[in-house]
Amino acid sequence: MGERGYSVWAWLLQAFTGLLLVVLVALHMVANHFAKRGLLTYRDVAALFADPYWLVLQLALLFAVIYHGLNGLRAVILDAGLSPAGARRLDWALFALGAAMAAYGVGLALSIGGWLGSR
Amino acid sequence: MAEVELTVRVLRGPARASAAGGRYETYTLRADAGWSLLDVLEALQAGPAPDLMYRHSCHHASCGTCALRVDGRERLACLTTVGQIAAGRLGERTGHGKDYRLPRGARAAVTLEPLRSFPVLGDLAADFAEFFGKLDAVEADLVAARGEEATHFEHCITCGACMSACPIVASDLEYLGPAPLALALRGLQDPTKTGSDARRLAAADQPHGVWRCHHVFECTAACPAGVDPGQALMELRARLVRRRLGWREGARR
Amino acid sequence: MIGAGSTGAAIAHDLASRGIRTAVVERGEPASGTTGRNHALLHSGGRYVVKDPESAVECIQENLLLRRAAPGVIEETGGLFVAIDDEDLAYREAFLEGCRRAGVPAEEIPPDLARRLEPGLTESVRAAVRVPDAVIDPYRLVLSWLATAQANGAEVFPFTPVEAVEVRAGRVAHVVAHDLVHRRRLRLEAPVVINAAGPWAGRVAALAGVEVPVQPSAGVMVALAARLNQRVINRMRPPGDGDIIVPQRATSIIGTTSWNVESGDRIPVPPDHVRRMIEEGAKLLPAVREAPVLAAFAAARPLVAGNKESDGRELSRGFQVFDHGRDGAEGFMSVVGGKTTTSRLMAEIVADRVCEKLGVQQECRTRELALLPFHRFRWREGG
Amino acid sequence: MSEGEARRRPDWRAWFAPRGRRTGMWAFVLNRITGLLLLAYVFVHLAVLSVLFQGPAGYDRLVRWMSSWPFLLFDVALVAVLLVHGLNGVRLVFVGLGAGSHRQREWFWAAMAAAAAVFAYTTYLILAPAWR
Structure with missing residues (x-):
């Protein structure tokens, strides 16, 4: 964590995911709220996620949200002044949390889109 | 010059870890509108508060010792005049050389507190030891002015106003903060001076360097020397990003 | 040392660099008196060449020495x-x-x-x-001197006004000062006490029961x-x-x-x-x-203060050392006058006298010594 | 004299202390609060979506419930928070690399103006279906 060079990437990726999210969240909101005048039903959602392009977009959104949100949280916590050891523990904790969220989210998306072959 | 009946609330107290923990003492005195706050403090010292502690040296915004918080905002005491306070014009850089056309028998009140995020030597005197340590980390030096450009980072008088205004300096004790980072960039820009550029870049790139900045720009707003440390920080970060991406630095003079 | 203006700081640096145990008490911030509020001019000597050629010679020599010792506080304009x-x-x-x-x-x-x-x-x-x-930053020059003195073992006490200078049996015994930072009384025993209080030198001298014509x-x-x-x-x-x-x-x-x-x-x-x-x-x-x-x-x-009283410009810009041994306060000295540009020279002369009094044989080294940067100065021990 | 007495402590209350501060500070406070709110919302959102595992019945019940007035108002608020955080965030990416940082105040208000305009339109889109 104390190593140089690490923080540049963290910052750049935060900026990049931020810009990406503006686009992806906009698409997400349009699809969910505005495409059909009202919220989507289960069938609508399943249809959307069965489309590989949409699936990829939503997974990108998922990953971007996880990174941007958790790295943002990390910045907030680091702003409070952590020791190098504390910062390292924080990184691991956030990484584990992010991985769990990603696994859960991917499972959810694949499941609703029928990609797991259960239905 | 007009006389003003000035009520001064001063946050006083012994040496302590931060401005918090003192107590407010209130003094009332008759002050000339042309007096600076340093004149006011000297008058208090000569009268009701003989052991009042505050820092001052050059009295013309060059030494950077007399920064304090005036009604919550960082100001140099030497540039802040009684007339300016009475006229409610603390947004102006200096109150000297101005006639605020105060009415006869004008009254004003002002609250003085030491800089935020600094240990206190006593009363209004901030202890700059920790701050100076950060200047040391970037090998800051007084750098001669060269020509007239929009922003002169060498004009930094290390008064600590930006450090006090920055919310992150308050919470991350290791964060280098605006002035040291602005001076790191100045050191990198100045080809005539000694000091290690590698050390400056390393200091700026560590987790408590530029990456802790969240673009609040209170440093720039608080700077009494027109240095714009916020801009310096952004340029320094852009430099680190370009370097990491392997882009060549623009033409080096 | 009483006073941390350019006189006191330069003398403290000189003494400390000769290995003499030195303490500086200053009533407020370093350089909060005359030094801080000076012109910021590092004299070439040009201003004195006609009326006061001696000062001019000192100025140009010291000007060149200071540029080498403390380039970080000088703008070579x-x-x-x-x-x-x-x-x-x-x-x-x-x-x-x-x-x-x-x-x-x-x-x-x-x-x-x-x-x-x-x-x-x-x-x-x-x-x-x-x-x-050239243009000099007098505040930072003083901090550089003091920082270097601190590195050489000197103790510096800002915000510590002197309350008493005790003279016993014709000798200066100790100085009592009120350390406002640590809220305590300091009792500093020293064989030599130097009054470098600038315009306040008369007031400090009075504490020892002697007079200084400032x-x-x-x-x-x-x-x-x-x-x-x-x-x-x-x-x-x-x-x-x-x-x-x-x-x-x-x-x-x-x-x-x-x-x-x-x-x-x-x-x-x-x-x-x-x-x-x-x-x-x-x-x-x-x-x-x-x-x-x-x-x-x-x-x-x-x-x-000379015999001639006028608007002050006619008075000598040089400095004078008063040894108060003659006035019944052996070991107490006052240094009055001088310029920031020539402080190092003044300090050398004063420190030579101090060494003589203490029987210390140490040559002055401040001609060659580079100063530490101003930001090495610390207001209190361990800070 | 002990060093401990003079050592200052981290004070994160300063993040939310805008007394005497200016536009940049307000932008920072807004960004920080909206960011933390959005992160909290992401957790809730993902958790709620677990009903997708239960098949159509559970999900459609949820959607009907969420189409009710209180939830639509919640959505409106969510959009506001997203717009403030997102558009100020775009400003931060550019300002943060030095592009236009001496105009950061103006860019903040421009971002907020854009946010307000989009907000007005989306509020209409979200609430309109509920009118009929």
């Missing part, structure tokens, strides 16, 4: 002496001759070149001479909110009001007036002095008249 009327022009010969004799490197340049170098100069420049004036002489300076010149600009004539404009960072500072005051405290800034500074300054740089004022301030120089 260079300086110009300019003649703008017949009277100034009449002074030119004496000035150039004085520079030659004092060894101040002076180079006469054509007026139009002077105006190319300094576009703000008045059109009526008749003659111009380049000298190695005459505080006040001066007003005006700092403009614009840097109108890149070099120090002096009027080519005997020193007088408003005859010098020093560029410092983003400002130009016009100096100065001179009148006698009671003490260094609470010196008023008379509005007519400010006006006079601006009028006189505008004769050299016309833009002075339009430039907004950043600050007007006053300080008291601690001059040695």
Whole structure:
């Protein structure tokens, strides 16, 4: 964590995911709220996620949200002044949390889109 | 010059870890509108508060010792005049050389507190030891002015106003903060001076360097020397990003 | 050491570098008296070549030494002496001759070149001479001296006003000072106590029951909110009001007036002095008249009171060391007068005397020693 | 004299102390609060979506419930928070690399103006279906 060079990437990726999210969240909101005048039903959602392009977009959104949100949280916590050891523990904790969220989210998306072959 | 009946609330107290923990003492005195706050403090010292502690040296915004918080905002005491306070014009850089056309028998009140995020030597005197340590980390030096450009980072008088205004300096004790980072960039820009550029870049790139900045720009707003440390920080970060991406630095003079 | 202005700080540095245990007590912030509020001029000596050639010689020598010792606190601007009327022009010969004799490197340049170098100069420049004036940050110079002294083992106590100087059986015994930072009384025992309190030297001397003939002489300076010149600009004539404009960072500072005051405290800034500074300054740089004022301030120089009493400008700019052994306070010395530019030399002379008294045989090393950067200074131990 | 007495402590209350501060500080406070709110919302959102595992019945019940007035108002608020955080965030990416940082105040208000305009339109889109 104390190593140089690490923080540049963290910052750049935060900026990049931020810009990406503006686009992806906009698409997400349009699809969910505005495409059909009202919220989507289960069938609508399943249809959307069965489309590989949409699936990829939503997974990108998922990953971007996880990174941007958790790295943002990390910045907030680091702003409070952590020791190098504390910062390292924080990184691991956030990484584990992010991985769990990603696994859960991917499972959810694949499941609703029928990609797991259960239905 | 007009006389003003000035009520001064001063946050006083012994040496302590931060401005918090003192107590407010209130003094009332008759002050000339042309007096600076340093004149006011000297008058208090000569009268009701003989052991009042505050820092001052050059009295013309060059030494950077007399920064304090005036009604919550960082100001140099030497540039802040009684007339300016009475006229409610603390947004102006200096109150000297101005006639605020105060009415006869004008009254004003002002609250003085030491800089935020600094240990206190006593009363209004901030202890700059920790701050100076950060200047040391970037090998800051007084750098001669060269020509007239929009922003002169060498004009930094290390008064600590930006450090006090920055919310992150308050919470991350290791964060280098605006002035040291602005001076790191100045050191990198100045080809005539000694000091290690590698050390400056390393200091700026560590987790408590530029990456802790969240673009609040209170440093720039608080700077009494027109240095714009916020801009310096952004340029320094852009430099680190370009370097990491392997882009060549623009033409080096 | 009592007092941490340029005198006290330079002496502390000298003593500490010779390995002598040194403590400095200062009633407020370092350089919060005369030193901090000076012109910021690192004299080339040009201002003294005619009237006070000895000072001029000291200035140019010390100027070059300081540039080497503390480059970080000096802006190497260079300086110009300019003649703008017949009277100034009449002074030119004496000035150039004085520079030659004092060894101040002076180079006469054509007026139009002077105006190319300094576009703000008045059109009526008749003659111009380049000298190695420079701009110094007096506050940071003092911190550099003190930081170096601290590194050599000296103890520095800012915010510690002296309350008593005890003299026992004709010898100075100890100094009692109120350490406001740690809220305690300090009792410093020392075989030698040096009073370097500047304009307050008389008050400190009185604590030891002796007298020092110090005459505080006040001066007003005006700092403009614009840097109108890149070099120090002096009027080519005997020193007088408003005859010098020093560029410092983003400002130009016009100096100065001179009148006698009671003490260094609470010196008023008379509005007519400010006006006079601006009028006189505008004769050299016309833009002075339009430039907004950043600050007007006053300080008291601690001059040695001679027999001749006048407005203070006639008094010697040199310094004097008073050994109060004769007055029944052996070991107590007062240092009065002097200039920031020549503080190192002054310190060398004083420290030699101290070594003599202590029986220490240590040569002065401050000619060669580089100073630590100002930001190494610490207000308290362990800070 | 002990060093401990003079050592200052981290004070994160300064993040939310805008007394005497200016536009940049307000932008920072807004960004920080909206960011933390959005992160909290992401957790809730993902958790709620677990009903997708239960098939159509559970999900459609949820959607009907969420189409009710209180939830639509919640959505409106969510959009506001997203717009403030997102558009100020775009400003931060550019300002943060030095592009236009001396105009950061103006860019903040421009971002907020854009946010307000989009907000007005989306509020209409979200609430309109509920009118009928």
